[in-house]
Amino acid sequence: MSKYATNRPIWMERPTVLGRVLKSLILVAMVVAVVFPFLVVISTSISSPESISRAGGLVVIPTDVSFDAYAEILLGGVVSRAVLISVGVTIVGTLLSLTCTIFAAYGLSRRGSFGHGPLLTIALVTLFFAPGIIPSYLTVKSLGLLDSYWALILPTAINAFNLVLLRNFFLGIPSELLDAARIDGAGDLAILRRVILPLSKAITTVIAMFYGVAYWNSFFSALLYMTSESKWPLQLILRVFVLEGQQIGVSGEAPPPQQALQMAIVVIAIIPILVVFPFVQRHFTKGVITGAIKG
Amino acid sequence: MNSNTVPRSMLNRRGFLTAAALVGGAGAAGLMAGCSSGASSNPTVNAAAGAMVELPTYVPSAGLTPDLPGTPEGVQAGYFTYPKELVKSVATPPGTGTALSSMIMTFATPPSNSQYFEAVKTAMNAPIDLVLVPAGDYIQRFSTVMAGGDLPHTIEIPGYLALPRIADFLKSQCVDLSEHLSGDAVKKYPNLAAVPTQSWRSTRINGRLYGVPIPRNVFAPAPFYRKDIVDSRGVALPTNADEFVAFCEEFTSKEKGVFALGATDDANPFGSDFYRGMFGVPSFWREKGGKLTHFIETDEFKESVAFSKRLWDAGVYHPDSPSMKTNQATDLFNGGKLLIAFKGNAGWAINQRTGQAVDPKLLVGVLPQIGADGGPGQTNLGGGAFGYTVITNTAKDRVEEILSILDYLAAPFGSEEYHLVNYGTEGLHHTAGPNGPVLTEKGKSEVIQSFQYMAAPEGVLFDAEFVEEFVKPAHAWQTELAPHMVANPVTGLISDTESRVSASLQTMINDTVTSVTVGRKPLSALDDLVAGWRAGGGTKMIAEYENALAES
Numbered sequence: 009m010s011k012y013a014t015n016r017p018i019w020m021e022r023p024t025v026l027g028r029v030l031k032s033l034i035l036v037a038m039v040v041a042v043v044f045p046f047l048v049v050i051s052t053s054i055s056s057p058e059s060i061s062r063a064g065g066l067v068v069i070p071t072d073v074s075f076d077a078y079a080e081i082l083l084g085g086v087v088s089r090a091v092l093i094s095v096g097v098t099i100v101g102t103l104l105s106l107t108c109t110i111f112a113a114y115g116l117s118r119r120g121s122f123g124h125g126p127l128l129t130i131a132l133v134t135l136f137f138a139p140g141i142i143p144s145y146l147t148v149k150s151l152g153l154l155d156s157y158w159a160l161i162l163p164t165a166i167n168a169f170n171l172v173l174l175r176n177f178f179l180g181i182p183s184e185l186l187d188a189a190r191i192d193g194a195g196d197l198a199i200l201r202r203v204i205l206p207l208s209k210a211i212t213t214v215i216a217m218f219y220g221v222a223y224w225n226s227f228f229s230a231l232l233y234m235t236s237e238s239k240w241p242l243q244l245i246l247r248v249f250v251l252e253g254q255q256i257g258v259s260g261e262a263p264p265p266q267q268a269l270q271m272a273i274v275v276i277a278i279i280p281i282l283v284v285f286p287f288v289q290r291h292f293t294k295g296v297i298t299g300a301i302k303g
Numbered sequence: 304m305n306s307n308t309v310p311r312s313m314l315n316r317r318g319f320l321t322a323a324a325l326v327g328g329a330g331a332a333g334l335m336a337g338c339s340s341g342a343s344s345n346p347t348v349n350a351a352a353g354a355m356v357e358l359p360t361y362v363p364s365a366g367l368t369p370d371l372p373g374t375p376e377g378v379q380a381g382y383f384t385y386p387k388e389l390v391k392s393v394a395t396p397p398g399t400g401t402a403l404s405s406m407i408m409t410f411a412t413p414p415s416n417s418q419y420f421e422a423v424k425t426a427m428n429a430p431i432d433l434v435l436v437p438a439g440d441y442i443q444r445f446s447t448v449m450a451g452g453d454l455p456h457t458i459e460i461p462g463y464l465a466l467p468r469i470a471d472f473l474k475s476q477c478v479d480l481s482e483h484l485s486g487d488a489v490k491k492y493p494n495l496a497a498v499p500t501q502s503w504r505s506t507r508i509n510g511r512l513y514g515v516p517i518p519r520n521v522f523a524p525a526p527f528y529r530k531d532i533v534d535s536r537g538v539a540l541p542t543n544a545d546e547f548v549a550f551c552e553e554f555t556s557k558e559k560g561v562f563a564l565g566a567t568d569d570a571n572p573f574g575s576d577f578y579r580g581m582f583g584v585p586s587f588w589r590e591k592g593g594k595l596t597h598f599i600e601t602d603e604f605k606e607s608v609a610f611s612k613r614l615w616d617a618g619v620y621h622p623d624s625p626s627m628k629t630n631q632a633t634d635l636f637n638g639g640k641l642l643i644a645f646k647g648n649a650g651w652a653i654n655q656r657t658g659q660a661v662d663p664k665l666l667v668g669v670l671p672q673i674g675a676d677g678g679p680g681q682t683n684l685g686g687g688a689f690g691y692t693v694i695t696n697t698a699k700d701r702v703e704e705i706l707s708i709l710d711y712l713a714a715p716f717g718s719e720e721y722h723l724v725n726y727g728t729e730g731l732h733h734t735a736g737p738n739g740p741v742l743t744e745k746g747k748s749e750v751i752q753s754f755q756y757m758a759a760p761e762g763v764l765f766d767a768e769f770v771e772e773f774v775k776p777a778h779a780w781q782t783e784l785a786p787h788m789v790a791n792p793v794t795g796l797i798s799d800t801e802s803r804v805s806a807s808l809q810t811m812i813n814d815t816v817t818s819v820t821v822g823r824k825p826l827s828a829l830d831d832l833v834a835g836w837r838a839g840g841g842t843k844m845i846a847e848y849e850n851a852l853a854e855s
Contacts, residue, residue, distance in 0.1 A: 086413070
């Protein structure tokens with residue numbers, strides 16, 4: 009019998025050198041596979057048109073560094089304005105959506121609350137049926153929200169999936185805590201504020217992240233509801249930049265934008281998410297596994 | 304979570320699933336009832352016999368004499384220099400100062416607080432609210448605007464988009480312009496009268512004139528090639544199919560990553576008009592004795608696909624071709640890695656300019672159309688219009704004013720109005736260079752293609768910087784092609800089925816051509832394509848068009 013043999017399962021054994029090398033190589037390969045395209049995007053975005061053409065379209069290691077693409081995008085004034093609009097819609101929308109979702113989830117998690125059954129059914133039905141473009145447009149129009157920033161926020165203020173997620177979490181909070189608070193004289197709002205929300209930091213962070221990313225990436229609502237191009241958010245502006253080349257390259261209506269320009273657009277679009285994510289990663293990780301382990 | 308925390312009142316899993324099934328069933332039934340079969344309530348969408356109005360009378364613009372003359376067949380006039388003296392084609396501002404809304408597509412990011420927009424609106428005395436919609440999403444926005452009922456005063460209808468139920472929309476929501484534009488009535492608007500007759504054909508729907516065209520030249524996408532590279536090697540241009548294959552092989556080197564061909568139409572990488580012209584493929588439809596045959600049903604089409612497959616098998620296509628995007632093809636072309644690129648011919652000078660910025664030696668040429676066995680081959684006669692602008696019923700009491708505004712925007716090359724619309728205000732958006740207007744930085748960002756998608760004049764061949772590289776060879780290419788153009792026999796006719804299914808059928812055709820070319824499917828798949836096309840709506844389309852032909 010080997011001197012290393014134990015009664016532990018094999019995955020708990022001390023790994024061999026070969027095993028550790030293999031695992032490291034696999035992990036490095038996976039990281040490279042994920043990071044490499046992203047690096048190519050950044051490299052291409054800071055390359056000159058000549059070096060991009062020489063490389064056949066995508067540059068791995070930039071030789072002639074040029075920030076002309078970023079200058080063209082950011083100094084035009086259009087993108088700067090669109091960034092402010094996107095940031096505003098994202099912040100306001102996320103706060104409003106989070107607030108509405110928390111209140112709705114709390115109400116729907118309390119036994120016997122008014123209209124509990126029908127309201128929850130209505131919310132769940134929206135998980136099965138999307139309204140479609142035209143009914144959504146007609147609804148927004150009838151509410152007088154066309155060409156208003158609220159058209160980018162209110163129609164999607166509460167997401168049924170997030171609502172169900174949060175409701176289920178609230179249901180999992182031990183009722184003894186709530187009973188104890190009620191005995192101490194707390195009302196429903198006080199219970200929500202002082203008991204439930206402090207326990208729900210992880211899940212609310214996750215849901216805030218979901219809403220924030222959705223608002224930041226959203227362009228279709230602006231396309232449908234915004235008649236003034238001065239109110240276009242960043243993603244719609246960037247989409248025009250990116251789609252220009254595909255449309256007009258065929259018809260010859262105008263020259264396609266440079267590859268560098270399109271790559272710079274991609275970088276600009278994801279920078280805010282990259283900046284924010286490290287600050288919420290801890291909560292995000294905790295929140296994602298919430299509910300995975302039955303309590 | 305324990306059972307004590309689950310509300311007892313309503314929703315256990317069984318109850319929820321039952322409720323969902325009931326709701327879903329009711330909803331689906333409602334949706335299905337709302338869905339029509341898609342057939343128009345009008346069994347024939349085209350006008351009854353005898354209702355076909357006359358196209359507007361063509362009256363060429365007086366004033367400028369071109370250096371290279373245009374022709375009635377569609378060859379564009381060419382100019383070597385920008386006119387020193389501009390003519391005034393519109394005596395008084397056409398607008399009344401009343402607000403006007405116009406929905407158009409945009410291929411550029413709209414500028415903020417554009418002084419260019421304000422300058423043009425002021426000159427026309429027409430405060431136009433331009434509703435700019437990104438070109439890639441125009442069909443979605445158009446659908447919602449149609450459904451929403453709050454229509455702008457004018458809407459651009461792009462010709463290349465299969466907009467749903469367009470005939471019904473025009474008839475019910477748009478002004479019939481026949482009495483204003485048909486025949487000699489158009490002479491009230493001299494600039495519109497100077498729009499070529501071919502451009503007006505696509506605006507005659509159901510036998511009536513519904514729009515003002517946005518003219519384009521009638522020529523097919525051009526097979527641009529690196530003339531500097533070919534000339535440096537002293538290789539003669541091909542004159543038949545076999546020579547074309549040898550020509551491509553001559554300029555292909557896998558080791559150096561250089562290929563003769565690459566796909567430049569994202570949706571249709573191998574369906575080149577150039578190949579189809581070599582084998583005599585009809586222009587979308589062949590009409591004989593009132594009977595229609597779609598081009599995919601012809602032997603000539605199969606020969607053209609077999610030829611593209613031959614080229615693929617010869618290795619002269621860039622390996623990325625099936626998924627190549629236009630930008631990648633442009634970069635490869637400019638970098639000398641791609642010899643031939645099929646692109647819209649209107650972009651000749653633009654491609655020359657942007658390519659030369661990358662490679663100063665770059666010279667864009669166009670391969671002459673050839674026949675498979677030698678001879679001139681043929682080419683499709685284009686619709687002559689990018690689209691057209693309609694006036695909706697919300698402005699039915701302002702038709703003459705709006706037509707006057709469109710007449711202003713259709714002012715010809717060499718006019719003051721054209722100068723303002725295309726170059727903006729002098730000193731602010733452009734300066735006067737030795738060869739013509741030179742856009743300033745502000746001009747480059749503000750003067751975007753915008754009003755030109757409401758109305759525009761007949762295009763001309765002009766680029767003062769590239770007379771030898773573009774104006775003269777483009778005029779020669781068009782002159783050579785003009786006698787061999789084949790018209791689409793159903794131009795100006797509407798098939799309700801086509802507007803619904805053409806996008807999906809075209810995807811089917813493109814995918815099959817690609818699959819056969821790269822060897823994923825055998826040539827016999829083209830027979831399956833015909834069967835699938837017919838089953839997918841092609842048979843109905845044929846019936847509708849034949850009916851329309853009989854009535855026209």
